[in-house]
Amino acid sequence: MKKINWQYTLGEILIVIIGISIAFSLNKCAQNSQDNKLEKLYLENLKNDIETDKRNLEKNLIALKEKNNTLFSSFKYFNPTIPKRDSLLAMNFFRVAQIIEFSPKSITHQTLMNTGDLKLITNFDLKTTIQEHYRNYSRLQQDYDRMVNISKKYIADYFIYNLDMDKFRSGQKAITDERLLKSIMQSMSGTIRLKIESTEKSLESCKTILTQLTEELN
Numbered sequence: 330m331k332k333i334n335w336q337y338t339l340g341e342i343l344i345v346i347i348g349i350s351i352a353f354s355l356n357k358c359a360q361n362s363q364d365n366k367l368e369k370l371y372l373e374n375l376k377n378d379i380e381t382d383k384r385n386l387e388k389n390l391i392a393l394k395e396k397n398n399t400l401f402s403s404f405k406y407f408n409p410t411i412p413k414r415d416s417l418l419a420m421n422f423f424r425v426a427q428i429i430e431f432s433p434k435s436i437t438h439q440t441l442m443n444t445g446d447l448k449l450i451t452n453f454d455l456k457t458t459i460q461e462h463y464r465n466y467s468r469l470q471q472d473y474d475r476m477v478n479i480s481k482k483y484i485a486d487y488f489i490y491n492l493d494m495d496k497f498r499s500g501q502k503a504i505t506d507e508r509l510l511k512s513i514m515q516s517m518s519g520t521i522r523l524k525i526e527s528t529e530k531s532l533e534s535c536k537t538i539l540t541q542l543t544e545e546l547n
Contacts, residue, residue, distance in 0.1 A: 368449040369546065371441060375459065376542045378434035383535040385431060390528045392429050397521050400425045400514060407511060415503045419492060422510070425517060426484050429524070431473055433466045455541050462534045472527040475520045483513050 399421050405411070406418040438459065441447045450456045487510065496503040504510060 367446065368451065371437060371446065371449065372542055372546055374437040376539065376546070378437050379462070379535050379539055379542070382433050383532065383539070386528055386532045386535065389429050389431055390525065390532065393521055393525045393528060396425050396429070397518070397525065400518050400521065403514060404511075407507060415496070418510070419503060422514065425514070425521075426480060428477060428480060429473075431469065431528075433463075435463065435466070438463050452541075452545055455545055458538050458541055462538045465531055465534050469527045469531045472520075472523045476517070476524065479513070479516055479520060483516075487513060 403418060403421040403425070406414040406421070408414065411417070441450075441459075447456065447459075450459070487506075491504065491506045491509065493503045493505070
């Protein structure tokens with residue numbers, strides 16, 4: 330019976346184990362390198378998305394404040410002694426009734442969530458900030474939708490049934506239900522103020538997350 334050289338056999342086994350360990354280590358390093366590149370790409374895309382959102386929110390904030398000022402100044406036209414006040418009131422109503430919308434660029438965030446790649450973001454604080462930021466967008470959208478609901482439910486019907494366009498064009502008394510108009514405008518005033526507050530909060534959130542993203546990428 331042939332004698333087994335255990336020292337040689339153990340050496341061979343050890344070589345195989347070392348080879349497998351090295352292969353796993355190399356694969357792990359390659360995977361980590363790939364994950365790091367993918368994480369950086371996600372963060373860069375998030376930064377670009379939020380910078381776009383920030384610019385759009387800044388434009389919205391200016392427009393909302395202008396609407397708020399227009400609406401505030403409109404209440405004085407309910408004084409019947411002001412000449413052509415129906416036309417002035419209706420014109421301001423038209424301006425304020427135009428809807429200001431906001432559609433966030435959320436494709437990168439949705440991809441992170443749908444693919445499970447959010448785990449690639451290793452900075453826990455940054456990951457938390459990202460999640461909170463996009464939750465803020467949901468609350469912002471609710472405040473923006475309030476104005477849309479008022480427009481659908483009240484404003485369109487008011488223009489159709491309570492505003493005589495022929496008299497409006499000629500500067501005559503064109504409004505048939507001032508009390509309803511005043512109620513609608515008061516409701517719009519509250520809604521616009523909520524939109525302003527939500528827009529300001531979302532802008533601050535954009536600034537915070539952009540600072541963190543810049544620091545992480547550098």
